[in-house]
Amino acid sequence: MRIHEFQAKKLLAEYGVAVPASRVAGTPEEARGAAEELGKPVVVKAQIQSGGRGKGGGVKLAGTPDEAGKAAGEILGMTLVTPQTGPEGKLVRRVLVEEQSQVDRELYLSVLVDNAAGGATIIGSAAGGMDIEEVAATDPDKIVRVSVDPAAGFQPHEGREVAFGIGLDGELLRPAVELIGNIYRCFEEKDASLVEVNPLVVTKSGNLLALDAKLTFDDNALFRHEDIAAMRDPDEEDPLEVEAQELGIGGYVKLDGNIGCVVNGAGLAMATMDTIMLAGGEPANFLDIGTVNDVERVVNAFRILTKDDSVKAVLINIFGGMARVDIIAQGVVDAHKELDVKIPVVVRLDGTNLEEGERILGESGVPVIRAKDLGEAAAKAVEAAG
Numbered sequence: 001m002r003i004h005e006f007q008a009k010k011l012l013a014e015y016g017v018a019v020p021a022s023r024v025a026g027t028p029e030e031a032r033g034a035a036e037e038l039g040k041p042v043v044v045k046a047q048i049q050s051g052g053r054g055k056g057g058g059v060k061l062a063g064t065p066d067e068a069g070k071a072a073g074e075i076l077g078m079t080l081v082t083p084q085t086g087p088e089g090k091l092v093r094r095v096l097v098e099e100q101s102q103v104d105r106e107l108y109l110s111v112l113v114d115n116a117a118g119g120a121t122i123i124g125s126a127a128g129g130m131d132i133e134e135v136a137a138t139d140p141d142k143i144v145r146v147s148v149d150p151a152a153g154f155q156p157h158e159g160r161e162v163a164f165g166i167g168l169d170g171e172l173l174r175p176a177v178e179l180i181g182n183i184y185r186c187f188e189e190k191d192a193s194l195v196e197v198n199p200l201v202v203t204k205s206g207n208l209l210a211l212d213a214k215l216t217f218d219d220n221a222l223f224r225h226e227d228i229a230a231m232r233d234p235d236e237e238d239p240l241e242v243e244a245q246e247l248g249i250g251g252y253v254k255l256d257g258n259i260g261c262v263v264n265g266a267g268l269a270m271a272t273m274d275t276i277m278l279a280g281g282e283p284a285n286f287l288d289i290g291t292v293n294d295v296e297r298v299v300n301a302f303r304i305l306t307k308d309d310s311v312k313a314v315l316i317n318i319f320g321g322m323a324r325v326d327i328i329a330q331g332v333v334d335a336h337k338e339l340d341v342k343i344p345v346v347v348r349l350d351g352t353n354l355e356e357g358e359r360i361l362g363e364s365g366v367p368v369i370r371a372k373d374l375g376e377a378a379a380k381a382v383e384a385a386g
Contacts, residue, residue, distance in 0.1 A: 002216045003049075022099065028070070031072030031097050042097050043099075044097055045098060049236045051083075052131075060075065076093070077091070102203050104201070106200075109124050109198070110122070110198070119150040122145070122147075123144070125144070126166045144161070154184040168202075179208050190225060219250070244300075249300055251290060258282060258313070260287070263316075263317045264291065265321055302335035325354045326357040326360060329360040347377075
């Protein structure tokens with residue numbers, strides 16, 4: 001789960017990270033009032049969950065309250081297209097009115113879950129304000145990485161290594177180590193998967209300031225953080241993903257292909273998607289139905305897939321695990337009865353209660369396409385999708 005910039009900054013401020021004074025506005029009049037209250041030149045920033053907002057016209061400078069109101073009027077209600085939103089863009093419903101900062105240097109700092117390292121990694125760069133992927137590709141020497149042992153936790157020497165690596169030495173060393181430690185503490189205590197400050201700036205007065213912030217959280221840990229869960233903005237998420245969550249299909253992610261997938265297990269779901277692509281097709285979604293043996297869960301999975309107009313065929317791949325084949329089969333039958341499924345459905349089943357599942361499908365008269373293994377299933381799904 002991601003949150004907006006204004007929410008991320010408020011959370012970081014609670015951990016002692018300095019951020020510019022700001023106000024959130026939903027109308028030009030509110031933006032004007034916010035600028036007047038701040039009493040300084042401001043920057044008006046579109047609040048959508050995407051980077052590159054300035055490149056799309058979503059960030060504007062304003063020297064007076066009237067200019068702030070005008071800038072907000074130009075941004076609010078626009079469909080902002082950035083390199084991260086895709087061509088469809090995102091509708092801007094709020095802006096952040098923030099005092100302008102006198103910037104001397106722009107840096108990059110983040111903490112993220114690093115599967116390769118088996119823990120968290122702190123990443124810093126002296127090339128702030130740019131996409132870190134671009135820096136990594138063009139000038140990798142400007143990136144410093146320090147992995148944190150999850151058992152030992154963050155240590156000051158790790159903060160010093162990062163600080164020195166991005167040029168925060170001398171009088172800035174101590175506050176830099178404290179800031180890095182505070183950001184790591186937020187990352188750890190809030191079960192984040194990413195805390196990114198880009199840019200982290202050194203002001204002309206010699207202070208460290210988080211000029212932008214992005215926070216992403218582990219969905220599986222949100223039950224521990226009701227305050228974080230309350231920050232979710234469904235308007236920023238795909239409507240089908242939101243509906244899937246409401247129906248208890250938590251493992252659904254919409255993609256750009258035309259073959260819908262229903263699979264038990266995240267690893268098998270990834271393998272299924274890979275096999276579809278090897279067969280010349282494109283998956284329309286990731287969907288791990290899990291091991292909850294519930295017919296209605298299967299029906300709800302079909303409910304989501306059949307609402308996606310891009311889906312031209314469905315591939316069900318159940319293999320082993322604790323998901324019962326007979327429950328899946330009954331779900332397929334019930335889905336056809338309740339939803340009047342028109343698209344072809346390819347089914348590969350192999351696991352617990354296989355014989356009963358075969359009997360249910362065989363006696364139902366439901367026109368599914370059977371496959372013995374994943375390769376055959378993927379090939380038939382690609383063919384059925386046209």
